[in-house]
Amino acid sequence: MFINKYRKSREKNNSILVVGLDSDIDKIPKRFKDILEFNEHIVHETADLVCAYKINIAFYEKLGWKGYKVMEETIELIKQKTNVPIILDAKRGDIGNTAKAYAEAYFEKLKVDSVTVNPYMGRDAIIPFLKKGHAFILLLTSNKSANEIEVPVYSRVLELSKELELAYPKKVGIVVGATKEEFIEGISKKSGHLSWLIPGIGAQGGNPEILRDLKGKDVMVNVSRAIIFAEDIKKSAEKFKDLLDKYYFG
Numbered sequence: 001m002f003i004n005k006y007r008k009s010r011e012k013n014n015s016i017l018v019v020g021l022d023s024d025i026d027k028i029p030k031r032f033k034d035i036l037e038f039n040e041h042i043v044h045e046t047a048d049l050v051c052a053y054k055i056n057i058a059f060y061e062k063l064g065w066k067g068y069k070v071m072e073e074t075i076e077l078i079k080q081k082t083n084v085p086i087i088l089d090a091k092r093g094d095i096g097n098t099a100k101a102y103a104e105a106y107f108e109k110l111k112v113d114s115v116t117v118n119p120y121m122g123r124d125a126i127i128p129f130l131k132k133g134h135a136f137i138l139l140l141t142s143n144k145s146a147n148e149i150e151v152p153v154y155s156r157v158l159e160l161s162k163e164l165e166l167a168y169p170k171k172v173g174i175v176v177g178a179t180k181e182e183f184i185e186g187i188s189k190k191s192g193h194l195s196w197l198i199p200g201i202g203a204q205g206g207n208p209e210i211l212r213d214l215k216g217k218d219v220m221v222n223v224s225r226a227i228i229f230a231e232d233i234k235k236s237a238e239k240f241k242d243l244l245d246k247y248y249f250g
Contacts (some may be wrong), residue, residue, distance in 0.1 A: 002085050002113040002134035003170045003195060003218060009084040010051040016211075016248050017241045018087065018197070019046050020054040020224030021074065025063065027229055035060075035067075038228075039074045045234040046227070047082045049241045054087040054197075054222050055112075075110055085113035087197065087220075091138065092125075093118025099128040107132035116175060116197070119157050123164065130168040134195075137161050139187070142177025142200030154183070162192055173197055178206025178221070185213045195220070202226035202240065211247035219248060 010016060019042065023035045032038040043053070060071035078086055088110065092102045106115050107129075114134040117126050129135040139161070140146060140154050150157075158174065165172040173195035176187060180200075195218035200206030202223040211219065223240050230236035 001170060005083070005085040005113060006051055006195070006218065006220065009082075012083075013048055013051060014245065014249065015049055015051050015241050016219050016221050016244050017050050017237065018052045018054050018220045018222040019050050019227055019237060020056060020089070020199075020222045021228065022056045022059055022224040023074075023228065024059050035063075035070050036073050036077070039070075040077055042228055042233055043078060043081050046237045047084070049234075049237045050084055052085045052087055052113075052220055053078055053082075054089050054224075056089040056224070072110060075112060079111075087114045087116070087136065088112040089116050091116050091118050092129075093120050095121050095124040099125055103128045103132040114173070119160065123160060126160075126164060127168075130164060130171045134171045134173065136173040136175050136195070136197045137164075139174040140176050140180040140183055142179045142204050142206060146177070146180070154187075158187060158190060161194055162190075165192065165194055169193070173218075175199065177204075178208070178210055179204055181207050181210055184210040188213045188217070191217070197222060199224075201244075208243055208247050211244060215248060 021039055023038055025035055028038045060067040075086055088106050106112050114136060115129055116136045117129055119126060119137050126135060139157050140150050161172055161174050175197045178198050178200035198221045201208050201221055221244050227236045
């Protein structure tokens with residue numbers, strides 16, 4: 001189960017840092033022959049500093065079947081080299097047999113531990129994932145235009161997430177961007193046993209002090225570009241780990 005695997009890696013590495021493998025072929029340093037070699041280097045440098053890895057499916061799908069193959073190989077690499085869980089950032093949001101097919105592809109074929117899902121079409125778009133594994137439901141994301149749709153409806157999505165958590169214990173999480181600082185405390189008080197995936201600290205400038213309101217909760221903070229494209233990946237990961245530790249564990 002994802003949440004148990006996460007807790008073990010959090011305790012072992014004393015970390016809530018998630019490194020996002022947003023491995024854009026157009027940005028990886030030229031000294032690496034391909035994305036897989038780049039990802040292997042990142043895992044080697046950060047495996048003892050993270051509680052999970054997050055793979056953004058877009059940077060692999062854009063390369064067609066070859067990119068999908070690299071994604072499969074990256075997942076296998078992480079499983080061989082570490083015991084940390086893998087989150088697939090797919091943001092799927094379809095219903096019925098389509099959602100079921102996505103869930104089967106990700107949990108049964110790729111064998112990831114959690115998937116991000118879009119709740120716009122309601123519980124029918126989420127439950128097929130919960131039947132197979134853990135899902136992080138998009139609540140308030142870190143991008144600026146989230147205010148156009150998410151802010152007016154996020155409270156209902158939170159209620160739905162809590163309802164689903166009762167039916168599928170330890171299988172439901174929420175995505176809340178660190179850039180939505182003014183909402184964090186209120187969501188925290190109402191979120192119950194939901195796990196949290198927090199983007200936005202790093203390149204987007206989110207405030208790590210929000211973690212003070214989340215002590216005791218199952219929290220994962222994703223940092224992607226600010227680590228994987230840093231000149232010294234390990235040093236950058238250590239910096240972010242220490243920063244997050246200060247506010248969450250301190």
